[in-house]
Each structure stands twice: as C-alpha cells, then as structure tokens.
Amino acid sequence: MLKELGIDPAIVRRVAIATYEAEMNVVMYAEEATLTLEVTPRTIKILVNDRGPGIPDIDLAMQEGYSTATPEMREMGFGAGMGLPNIRRNSDDFRISSAVGEGTRLEITININ
Amino acid sequence: MGCMRVCPTQAIRVRNRKAAILKDRCIDCGECVRVCSNHAIVPLTSSFSDLSRFKYTVALPSPVFYSQFGKDVRPGAILNALKKVGFDDAYDVACASESVSIAIQEYLDSNDAPRPLISPFCPAIVRLIQIRYPNLLENLIPIESPMEIAAREVKRLKMNELGLRDHEIGVIYLTPCPAKMISLKQPPRKKHSFLDGMIAISEIYPTLLQILSQPNGGDTEQEIRGLGLGWPIIGGQVLCLKAEDCLAIAGLTDVMRVLDDIENGKLKDVQYVECHSCPTACVGGSLTVENPYIARGRVLRMVQIYGSVPCQDRQKIRDLYEKKFFSLVGSIAPSPVQPLDDEISKAIQKMHQKHQIHEMLPKIDCGGCGAPTCLTFAEDVVKGQATVDDCVFLAMKAFETLSCNLMETVLKHSRKIRGNVEPSDHET
Numbered sequence: 001m002l003k004e005l006g007i008d009p010a011i012v013r014r015v016a017i018a019t020y021e022a023e024m025n026v027v028m029y030a031e032e033a034t035l036t037l038e039v040t041p042r043t044i045k046i047l048v049n050d051r052g053p054g055i056p057d058i059d060l061a062m063q064e065g066y067s068t069a070t071p072e073m074r075e076m077g078f079g080a081g082m083g084l085p086n087i088r089r090n091s092d093d094f095r096i097s098s099a100v101g102e103g104t105r106l107e108i109t110i111n112i113n
Numbered sequence: 114m115g116c117m118r119v120c121p122t123q124a125i126r127v128r129n130r131k132a133a134i135l136k137d138r139c140i141d142c143g144e145c146v147r148v149c150s151n152h153a154i155v156p157l158t159s160s161f162s163d164l165s166r167f168k169y170t171v172a173l174p175s176p177v178f179y180s181q182f183g184k185d186v187r188p189g190a191i192l193n194a195l196k197k198v199g200f201d202d203a204y205d206v207a208c209a210s211e212s213v214s215i216a217i218q219e220y221l222d223s224n225d226a227p228r229p230l231i232s233p234f235c236p237a238i239v240r241l242i243q244i245r246y247p248n249l250l251e252n253l254i255p256i257e258s259p260m261e262i263a264a265r266e267v268k269r270l271k272m273n274e275l276g277l278r279d280h281e282i283g284v285i286y287l288t289p290c291p292a293k294m295i296s297l298k299q300p301p302r303k304k305h306s307f308l309d310g311m312i313a314i315s316e317i318y319p320t321l322l323q324i325l326s327q328p329n330g331g332d333t334e335q336e337i338r339g340l341g342l343g344w345p346i347i348g349g350q351v352l353c354l355k356a357e358d359c360l361a362i363a364g365l366t367d368v369m370r371v372l373d374d375i376e377n378g379k380l381k382d383v384q385y386v387e388c389h390s391c392p393t394a395c396v397g398g399s400l401t402v403e404n405p406y407i408a409r410g411r412v413l414r415m416v417q418i419y420g421s422v423p424c425q426d427r428q429k430i431r432d433l434y435e436k437k438f439f440s441l442v443g444s445i446a447p448s449p450v451q452p453l454d455d456e457i458s459k460a461i462q463k464m465h466q467k468h469q470i471h472e473m474l475p476k477i478d479c480g481g482c483g484a485p486t487c488l489t490f491a492e493d494v495v496k497g498q499a500t501v502d503d504c505v506f507l508a509m510k511a512f513e514t515l516s517c518n519l520m521e522t523v524l525k526h527s528r529k530i531r532g533n534v535e536p537s538d539h540e541t
Contacts, residue, residue, distance in 0.1 A: 004492075005460040006452025009247040020377070041458040112457060 005039065007112060014090040015044055018108050021083045022048045028073055029053060030103065041112070043092075048106040055098040062088065062096075116145035116154060117485050121365040122244065126493070127483040137451045140240035141292040142365065142390040143399035156291030156400065159310030161199060167283030167309070169275060171267050172200040173260060174287040176207040177345040177395045178314055179337070179415060180408035186325060188342070188415070189334030194324045198317065200285070202271075208424040209263035210341030214353030215430040216256050216439035221354070221384055229360070229375060229383040230254045232350060236296035237390035238368065239445065243301075246372050247447030254385070255302070255441040259341070260286050260293070262439065264307035283309045287317060289345075289398030290391065302443040313400040339424035343416040345395040346409045350387045352416070359385040364392035453495060467495045474504060481505035 002012045019035070026033040030052030038045040055061045061068075062084050069079025088094045093109035116132055117125040124138035125145060132153065134145075145154045164170050172195040179188040188205065195203035221230065233239055233253040242249050264284045271282050288294060288311045297306045343349040348361040360383055362368050368388045374380050391397040396412060397405035433439065453467070454460040471491040482503040484490035493499040502508055 001464075003449060004453055005457055005464060006449075006455065007457070009447060009449065013248050016376075039461060041456075041461065 002039070002044070007044075011044070011110060011112060014110055015046070018087045018090045018110070019046055021087050022046065022106055022108065024078065025083055025104075026050050026052075028069065028078065033103075043112060044110045046106070046108040046110075048108075049103070050105075051103045054100040054102055054104055055096075056100050058096055058098060114480055115148045115150070117480060117483070119144045119148045120485065121369075122241070123485045123489050125485070126498075127480075128499075137448070138244065140237045140244060140390070141295045142237040143291045146291055147399040156294055156313065158288070158291075158294055158313050158316065158400075159285065160312070163310055164199065164283055164285065168277055168281040169202075169271060170200045170283040170285060171271065172196075172198075172203040172285055172287060173206055173263055173267065173308070174203065175260070175289050175293075175314070175345070175395065176210060176342055176412075177289040177398065177401060177408070178287050179207075179342065180345060180396055180411040181314060181318060181401065181403045182322070182325060184411055184414065187334060188337035188419075190325065190329065191321070192335055192337075193329065193332045194321050197324050198320055204263060204267045205335065205337050206259050206263045207337060207341035207344070208339055209259040209266070210344045211339040211353065211423060211425050212341075212430045212433075213256060213259045213262060213439065214341065214350065215425065215427060216434045217254060217350070217385070218354055219431055219434045220254060220256060226254075227252050229380055229386045231375075232385070232387045233301070234258045234350075235389050235391075236292040236301075237290075237365075238388045239296075239301055240292075240448075241365070241368070241390070242372070243445060243448045244450060245369075246376060247449065248376060249372060250445050250447060252375065253445065256439050257441055258296075259344070261300075261307050268307060285309060286311045287314050288312070289314050289395050289401045291400065292390065301445045302441045314398075315400045315402050318402045336419075337424075338419040338422045340416065340420045341424070342420055343412060346412045347389065347394045348387065349394065349412070351385070354385060358383050359387065361387040361389075363389040363394045363397075365390055451496075453492070463495045467491045470494055470501065473501070473507065475506045479505070 002015060003009070023035065026048065030050035033048060033050030033052070036047040038047065060066055064085045065081040067079045067081035073079045084096070087106070087108060090110070091108045092111045095107040096104070098104040114127055117127050121142065121144065122138045122140055124135045126133050126135065143156065146156055174191065174195065179191055182191065188207070192203040192205065229252065231242070231249065231252045231254065233256070239253065242253065264286070267284055268279060268282055271277065272279065284307065286293065286297070286308050294311045297308050297311055300306045340353045343352045347363045351359040351361045360371065362371050368390070371380070371386065375386070389395065391399070393405035393409065396408035401408065452460055453463040471488055474487040474491065476487045478486045482490050482499065482505065484493055484499070490499060490504065494501055502511070
C-alpha cells in the first residue's frame with residue numbers, strides 16, 4: 001500500500017521491519033491489541049496499544065540480547081532479544097510506555113523525506 | 114480478454130477492443146503471448162533479413178533447442194543443421210552454462226553477499242524484482258549469463274580466426290521466450306549485449322526439421338557434453354552446484370511466494386535460489402514448440418548420456434573467474450510501478466478515493482470494464498485512465514435509475530395531458 005503512494009522502498013522496508021517486530025511482541029505476549037497506521041505527507045506513524053502483562057523494566061527490555069521468550073518461542077526461532085532494539089533502530093522517533101498487569105503502548109514514527 | 118486475466122502483474126487493459134500493455138507493470142514473461150488465440154500479441158524478434166548486414170553469422174541456440182527434436186537427434190547434428198539454414202556457423206551454449214555454474218560456485222564459496230542469492234538469468238524474474246521486490250536487487254548474483262559468455266567468446270574466436278571486426282560478425286541467439294529478447298535490448302547492469310539479435314525457436318523450427326529429415330552426408334559432429342545441458346529444466350542450475358541448500362522454483366505464483374519469504378527474512382540458510390517465470394522453466398517458454406514435459410524428458414536423458422563428462426577445465430574456469438571474466442559490475446535500478454500521484458499528499462487523497470470507488474463496485478472481477486480486477490479498475494479511475502461509467506454494473510444501475518425517473522416523469526405528464534383532453538368528446 002505504501003509503495004502505491006510512491007514512498008521510497010527503503011522507508012517501506014523500515015516500516016515493514018518495525019511493524020513486524022511490534023506485531024511479533026503482541027502475538028507472543030499480549031491478550032489483544034490494536035495496531036494503527038497513520039500516513040501523512042511527512043510521516044508514517046505506527047501505534048500499538050495492547051492489553052497484556054506489560055513490561056516491568058523498559059530499559060532492560062530495550063537491551064540487545066535481553067529476552068523473556070519461553071522455550072517454546074525460542075524453538076520456533078524467535079526470542080533473540082532484538083525486537084525492541086530493531087524497532088528503535090528502524091524508526092526516527094520511538095516512544096514506549098507500559099503498566100504491569102495492564103499493557104504496553106508503542107508509538108513508532110518514521111519520517112518520509 | 115484471456116491475456117488480461119492471465120497477466121501475473123495485472124499489466125493489461127482492454128480498451129476500445131484493443132489490448133494495451135502498461136509498461137510500468139509488464140515483466141516480459143510472455144504469458145499473454147502464449148494465451149492469445151488471435152496471435153495479437155507478438156514478441157519482437159529479429160528476422161532473417163536482418164542477418165544480411167553481417168559478413169559472417171553465428172547461431173547460438175539456447176540449450177532448450179536440443180530438446181525440441183526427436184529423442185535420437187544429437188545436439189551435434191542440430192548444430193550442423195543450423196549451418197545449412199543460413200548461418201555460417203553454430204556454437205554450443207551448454208558449455209558456457211557449465212562455466213557459469215563453476216563461476217556461481219566460486220562466488221558462493223568466496224562471498225559474504227546476502228543470502229539467499231537469486232539467479233539473474235530469467236529476465237522476467239529480474240523485472241519482477243525491479244518492480245515488486247526492489248529490496249532483493251542486491252540478492253541477484255552479479256554473474257554474466259551463459260548466452261552472453263558464449264557470445265563474447267565466439268566473437269573473439271571468429272575475429273581472430275577470420276580477421277573480421279566486431280560489427281561485421283552477427284551472433285544470433287535462438288530463444289525460447291520473449292523475455293530474453295528484452296534483455297538483449299536492455300541488458301541489466303550494462304549498456305550493450307554481446308549478441309546482435311534473436312530469433313524465436315518456433316520460427317526456425319520448421320526449416321530445421323526439414324533439414325534434419327534429410328540425410329546429412331556424414332558431416333562430422335561436434336561432441337556436446339557437460340552438465341550445462343541440464344539448464345533448461347527446473348533444477349538445472351542447482352544440479353551443477355555443490356548445493357546442499359539450494360532451491361529451484363518455477364511459475365510466478367510460487368516464485369512470488371518465495372520472494373515474499375526472503376523479503377521477510379526467512380530462508381537465510383538457503384545459499385542459492387534458482388527462479389523461473391515459466392512454470393516448467395525454459396523448456397516451457399512461450400516460443401518453444403515441443404510439449405515441455407516431453408522436452409524435459411529429453412533434457413534429462415541428455416544429462417544422463419552426456420552430462421557426466423565435463424566440457425570445461427575446472428581450474429581454467431576458476432582462473433578466469435579470478436580475472437573477473439564472469440563478473441558483472443554495476444547495480445540494477447529499481448523500477449517501481451507508477452504511484453497514484455507524484456506528490457504524497459495527493460497520493461493519499463487518491464488512495465481514499467480509490468477505496469471509496471471500490472466500495473461501489475460489485476467486486477466480482479468480471480473484466481467487462483477492461484481491467485482485470487475491480488481494485489485495478491478503481492485505481493485506473495483515480496489515475497484518470499478510466500471513468501466510473503466504464504463499469505458495466507454501475508452503468509446498468511444508472512440506466513435503471515434513469516429509466517425509473519424517466520418513466521415517472523412521462524407518466525406524470527401523460528396523465529396531465531390526458532386530463533386536459535379527456536373525456537374524449539372528440540372521438541369519431
């Protein structure tokens with residue numbers, strides 16, 4: 001869809017990676033979530049709002065290699081601990097907030113040049 | 114309309130009873146050529162009259178050509194027959210396929226390039242990647258194709274042997290498909306092909322059949338051998354590689370499935386992916402004659418009989434590889450489909466309009482409007498290339514409403530007029 005709007009393939013790739021990682025976290029941990037895509041002439045925003053266990057220590061979660069994946073998840077090839085760092089690396093602005101026992105919210109912004 | 118439906122990238126529109134190909138979507142796969150019963154879509158190939166401008170001509174048949182004739186017809190005999198059709202000489206390409214396989218193996222062994230690497234030899238696949246998967250352009254292995262290697266080599270040999278200049282020698286490829294022809298006119302990564310023209314296998318076939326049926330007068334036959342003979346079928350390239358982790362896929366639906374996976378970061382353990390646009394690979398090209406499954410059987414047989422003896426000195430080829438003999442420099446540019454608008458804010462607006470229009474459509478992809486799907490039709494409308502009235506269903510609905518309104522108006526006036534005139538004292 002983004003390609004149809006004429007957006008640079010490199011940017012489309014970053015959006016795809018960030019969204020994929022966010023989606024994986026939702027599937028692996030949350031009970032339910034909404035993912036919203038906002039496209040304006042200047043930016044692409046991906047908003048992820050989930051209802052789930054939440055993240056107790058966000059700084060720890062953002063560390064490369066730190067993972068809370070279960071053995072089952074690792075067996076499927078996930079849980080390398082790079083999800084959140086990958087999102088940050090591929091976005092121009094990344095905000096994350098969470099409440100234990102309630103859920104997590106991500107606001108990913110990628111600029112269109 | 115068959116062409117419109119069969120096009121894998123929805124590149125055909127039928128307007129004013131004529132089919133038109135949208136150049137930014139077309140990947141030159143030739144499915145439309147194959148399916149058109151009216152032969153209305155014709156690939157551009159060279160003709161024999163084009164050959165008269167050369168002092169010396171050499172036929173370079175695709176290895177597919179060897180599979181098109183009877184099972185006892187040897188490749189060497191086919192090359193001899195070509196010399197009687199109007200070419201001064203004929204040169205085997207399967208040997209070049211073998212060298213290219215060795216080069217691919219060297220590249221795989223020595224390189225840190227992204228995995229998996231993708232075969233660049235089917236021009237329709239290269240076009241598909243340029244248009245739909247630009248992120249995978251770097252996965253296309255930068256190695257010259259066998260036909261280019263063979264053309265360059267035969268030109269060099271003939272220039273030395275005959276003392277002629279480059280432009281005086283015509284090297285003509287006998288092609289199984291139209292895609293190869295396009296890659297001659299616009300070779301990716303370089304300006305000019307080493308080939309001077311291409312003739313369709315189907316065009317030269319009848320003449321060759323005739324010549325092969327005549328006694329050959331005991332001409333000496335070149336011995337054609339090597340695993341390069343296996344290239345025309347699915348898995349033919351992989352057959353030549355040390356490949357434990359290689360895939361061979363044919364047919365655009367399955368190829369796109371695999372390319373989607375690669376784009377999503379899967380298949381990283383795979384070294385090389387051999388991709389073909391035609392479902393039966395090159396023996397099934399739209400310009401071949403023989404049934405592709407029969408041709409495949411013949412290729413397997415040739416590999417069995419002649420494939421075990423290599424035609425190249427492996428070390429010699431490795432040395433040539435080190436000297437960059439097979440390397441292609443330069444990158445392939447992406448060519449994305451025309452966006453809805455060049456300005457993003459307008460494009461966003463048009464996207465909304467497109468979805469609004471799509472909501473109104475019956476979504477049955479009937480093709481009556483000349484577009485293959487309701488979604489592509491909505492896009493055409495938004496791009497100004499069609500109007501909503503072109504939809505047969507919407508037009509019928511509008512006509513219905515119009516006639517109902519007209520009926521209502523007519524009845525109203527008719528009653529009024531009759532009211533003015535009746536009772537009919539004027540009846541006689």
